Amino acid sequence: MSALEKAISHSKKIGIDETEIVVVKKKITTVRITDSEIVEIKQNFDKNYGIRLIHNKKIISLQTTNQEKIGKSIDEAFLSISSLKPRIFWKGLPYKTNSKKIKGTFDKKLEDLSGKTASDIAQNMINSTCNSKIKAITGSLNIVYEDFELENSNGLNFKDKATYVSGIINTESEAGTAPVSGIGHACCRTLSNFLPEKIGEDSKTMCIESINPKKIDTGKYDIIFEPYSVGELLAFVIATNFNLKIFSEKKSCFSNNYYEKIAISELTLSDEPHIPEGIGTKHVDDEGVMTEKRNFIEKGVFKNTFSNLFDSYKEGKKSSGNACRIGSPMGRSSDPITISAPHNLTIPNGDYSQNELIKDTKHGLLIGRLWYTYAVNPIKGDFSCTARSGIRVIENGEIKSAGKSVRIIHNLPKMLKNISGIGNNQINVIQWASLPSITPSIRVQKIAVNSI
Template sequence: MSALDKALNYSKKVGINECEIVFIKKKTTTARITDSRIVEIKHNFDEDYGIRVIHEKKIASVRTTKPQEIEKTIDLALKSASGVRPRNFWRGLPENIASNQLSGVYDEKLHKISAKETMDIAQIMINSAENSKINTITGSLNIVSENFTIVNSNGLNVEDNATYISGIINAESEQSTIPVSGIGHVSSRTLKSFSPEQIGNEAQIMCTKSINPQKVDSGKYSIIFEPYSVGELLAFVVASNFNFKTFTEKKSCFSNNFQEEIAVNQLNLIDDPHIPEGLGTKSFDDEGIKTQKIKLIENGIFKNTFSNLFDSYKEGKYSTGNAIRIGSPMGRSSEPIPSCAPHNIKINSGDRSQEEMIKNTSNGLLVGRLWYTYAVNPIKGDFSCTARSGIRIIKDGRIIGPGKSVRIIHSLPKMLKNISEIGNDQRNVIQWASLPSITPSIKVEEITVNSI
């Protein structure tokens, strides 16, 4: 009998109403790059159990790494529950589902990858970033293979095997009037869809084309946000506004705009948990609910929100299958109480190439990377971010040179209404310990920037 079965049997024996156990078995291989060389190859192996106990509608949780102590851990959770107020709206954990393994989410080659193969991939990333104008190359390569299992006392028993690979390079140059840098990033679920050459090439191109930047005058510009910077906005500004809890608590800047137009007609924002190679792709969420594609914005109209069991039950609704237990650096964890988030927040591709978007811009900026992105006033949708590298100045349809850092303080509702073009360069993007996104470039009009 497995540790999970023993734990469930014990929870029934001591009379617990409901018990949920999540188990994660994870192997993480990391190559760390400093001073243009690989300085560390590290393997981490983790096995963790997360336990959620619901007794008399009181909810408590614990974690352990020791399967032989699960029964003691359950006793501890039950004892903790006695001091918790009951959640009378709770309607129960899910029952068993028929789960299926999606395509493009698991690669045996990544599962079995060796230290030497990891080093070879990381070295290609470094070699592709090298340039006579670049002084230092830093970055990392992370490869994750995991088995995630959920069981509960209502008969649920599902598991998922997953692999992830993500590489990032930061190239820096001091052969400029000020130090400049460039970033390259690629993530996927299978080795065949991963390009280490692309990572290095993108980093060195962004860096070398940022050398000797000009001052960007404060004022209003058309800004072309490239995918990596759009991913930053989606993760730290956009996504939370479509969280059901945030929406019902009137803390979303769109809480009063359900089924109304909140963006331009050509914008479609979707949570797509079934797309091949998506970093958040999965057939069931982290509570064992079947995942589904959710149209958050359809042709500019606010259509849906996303939720987990707890937040849905609180309002008399049911989960959309968006319970999340975020793992580091990617994948899932054994966190006993899940949060709520989109799996793959995606902007549908448009029909514009970057060249066409630039040609159609008279006074603008091309922004490849954002830093320090956060909501200033979430209820109003105001946010702030800083563009520190990868800035190109556009005049009369052509790039005239690199730009210095600028700060952008803007409004999300206004930004969504001022999107003028959507690119055809859609790609996977993930910020560190953040939400997976799939997005093309977008061009936004009338954005005020301030020189730094």
């Protein structure tokens, strides 16, 4: 009998109504780059258990790394559950689920990857940045193998092996009038689709093209947000507005716009949990509910929200299969309580190439990277972000120069209605310990920009 089966059996024996237990075994390989060289290679092996107990509609949770003490931990938690408030709306954990493996989510080569091979990959990232104008290089390579298992007292048992790889390179230059930087990034689920050389090349290109930046006058510009910056907006500004809990509490800037047009007709925003190579791709969510494609915005119209079991039950609805136990740097954790989150927040490719977006822009900016992105007034949709590097000034369809730092304070409902072009350069993006997204470049008209 496995540790999970023993935990379920023990909880039934002492009379607990429902029990859910998850175990996550992880191998995390990290290569850290500082001062243009590899300074650390480490491999961590973790095994953690998360347990959720529900009795008389009262919910308590616990975590442990000690398999031998799971039964004792359950006993202690059960003794304290009487002091909790019952969640009258709770309807129960899911039952058996039919799951299947999705192609492009597990790679035996990544599972078995040695520290030496990881170091060689990271060195390829470094080597591809080689240029006399680049002064310093920092970054990291993260490779994750996980063995995830979920079992509950209703007979559900789900097992999944997954792999993830992500690399990031920051380059810095002092060759011009002011220090500038660039970033390169890539993430996927299999080694054959991971291109370390391109990470360094992208970072080098952004950095060199940012040399000798010109001051950008305060005013309104058409901005082309490249995929990495769109991913920042999706993760920290846009996604929460489609969370069922936020929506139901009237804290979304679209809480009064259900089934109404909130964006241009060309925009569709989806959760795509079955895309091969997607960082968040999975056939079953982290509570055992089947996942499915879900359009939040469909041809400009607000169509759906996302939720886990708890939040959906509270609103008298069915879970959308968006229960997540988000792990760091990627993958799942053993958190006993899930959160509601999209698996792969996705904007489909549009009709424009990057060059076409630029040629069709008279007075604008091309922004490759955003910093300090956050909602200023979430209910109204106001947000703020800063572009510090990777900024190019566009005049009459041509890139004229690099640009200095600017601050953008804008409004999400206005932004979605002022999109004037969607690129065809869709890529995987994941910000640090944040939501995975798959997105192309997007051009937005009439954004107010403040010079810094």
